[in-house]
Amino acid sequence: MALTPRDCAVLVSLGHTVTVERSNGQRMITDAEYEQEGFDLVKSESWVDAPQDAIIVGIKELPDSAAPLVHTHIMFGHCYKYQTGWQDLLFRFRSGGGMLLDVEFMVDKLNKRVVHEFSPMAGFCGLGVGLDAWCHKILRPDVKYSSVEPYANETILISKLHAQLKEIAASRLHQPRLPVKVMIIGSRGACGTGAREIAKKIGSEWLELTLWNSQETKAGGPFPEILDQDILVNCVYLPSSGTTRTVAPFVDASLLQTNCGEKQRRLSMIVDVSCDPTSVNNPLPIYHDITYMHNPIFEYSCGKQEPVSVIAIDHLPAVLPRESSERYSSKLYPFLNDLDSADCDVWTRCRNLFHSKVNEALWRSEA
Numbered sequence: 001m002a003l004t005p006r007d008c009a010v011l012v013s014l015g016h017t018v019t020v021e022r023s024n025g026q027r028m029i030t031d032a033e034y035e036q037e038g039f040d041l042v043k044s045e046s047w048v049d050a051p052q053d054a055i056i057v058g059i060k061e062l063p064d065s066a067a068p069l070v071h072t073h074i075m076f077g078h079c080y081k082y083q084t085g086w087q088d089l090l091f092r093f094r095s096g097g098g099m100l101l102d103v104e105f106m107v108d109k110l111n112k113r114v115v116h117e118f119s120p121m122a123g124f125c126g127l128g129v130g131l132d133a134w135c136h137k138i139l140r141p142d143v144k145y146s147s148v149e150p151y152a153n154e155t156i157l158i159s160k161l162h163a164q165l166k167e168i169a170a171s172r173l174h175q176p177r178l179p180v181k182v183m184i185i186g187s188r189g190a191c192g193t194g195a196r197e198i199a200k201k202i203g204s205e206w207l208e209l210t211l212w213n214s215q216e217t218k219a220g221g222p223f224p225e226i227l228d229q230d231i232l233v234n235c236v237y238l239p240s241s242g243t244t245r246t247v248a249p250f251v252d253a254s255l256l257q258t259n260c261g262e263k264q265r266r267l268s269m270i271v272d273v274s275c276d277p278t279s280v281n282n283p284l285p286i287y288h289d290i291t292y293m294h295n296p297i298f299e300y301s302c303g304k305q306e307p308v309s310v311i312a313i314d315h316l317p318a319v320l321p322r323e324s325s326e327r328y329s330s331k332l333y334p335f336l337n338d339l340d341s342a343d344c345d346v347w348t349r350c351r352n353l354f355h356s357k358v359n360e361a362l363w364r365s366e367a
Contacts, residue, residue, distance in 0.1 A: 008020060073098065083276070133311060221248045223250055257303070273316065277290060290314045
């Protein structure tokens with residue numbers, strides 16, 4: 001949820017009108033919690049009929065449609081880096097007279113993101129899910145890791161991980177290979193910060209971290225060092241597919257197939273937090289489609305050795321939905337209060353970028 005009941009109430013106290021849609025049953029923050037703050041909820045997806053001057057605040061992924069978009073939407077558009085369907089979405093805004101204010105590109109004058117709480121939570125949840133799936137493979141190798149269910153809070157998730165790691169240690173199922181070797185690439189970025197946060201909470205008794213950043217990857221991969229890790233967590237912020245900058249693969253088929261010979265690799269789990277499989281800069285070109293909470297793992301076959309499991313869920317903060325929403329909402333709502341302020345240059349940059357991207361989409365369609 002983009003805004004918590006408390007922060008919605010704060011906006012109302014500041015003089016704004018806030019309308020909350022009912023949940024379709026998938027929201028961790030319940031309708032009742034908004035009603036307790038005094039909100040009369042409206043029907044789900046009724047935003048399409050809202051007054052034209054209403055600001056629609058959401059997360060991402062509008063319903064599939066070709067209908068023109070007449071409102072200003074504040075969300076993650078996932079279209080400024082030339083993702084699949086980027087032009088179609090921008091043309092919907094252009095034809096309807098609406099506007100996209102993309103939260104991913106809310107930046108200050110130093111070009112640093114000002115609302116990026118979902119990114120650390122993606123890294124936090126990504127390593128959490130990856131370790132959970134890794135433990136599952138050790139403890140229950142004949143049972144498919146079939147789904148990821150949301151957790152009520154991080155304490156429950158971390159307690160589950162500790163319980164599984166202790167079971168592995170007690171049964172000596174994976175000795176002497178504990179602690180689990182985890183490499184985080186992009187460890188200083190927003191997603192990497194979240195991955196390091198949960199790693200610290202799990203503890204060095206259980207995890208041995210290797211932290212890589214641009215210095216370690218600047219020579220270009222693939223990197224054989226990754227094969228000596230149990231879990232790889234990719235947190236690199238990928239450049240746009242439309243730029244000249246490229247990212248060489250960190251792991252590719254040739255590296256894994258070469259290692260399918262006599263040498264035994266440790267690598268069995270990859271979590272792609274960056275999760276942009278259709279990008280030409282995808283540094284993990286062993287997979288090409290996202291995975292899902294209900295089907296979280298793609299198995300990359302690797303000859304006679306065990307496959308490499310790939311987790312590529314593009315909405316990882318949903319693993320801890322309440323905490324993710326609380327962190328995100330607390331940073332977003334102050335900017336919503338300044339939305340109409342001429343002095344808020346963050347929104348000015350968002351508006352200018354939107355118009356620039358619409359013009360680029362037009363130019364590319366006519367070229």
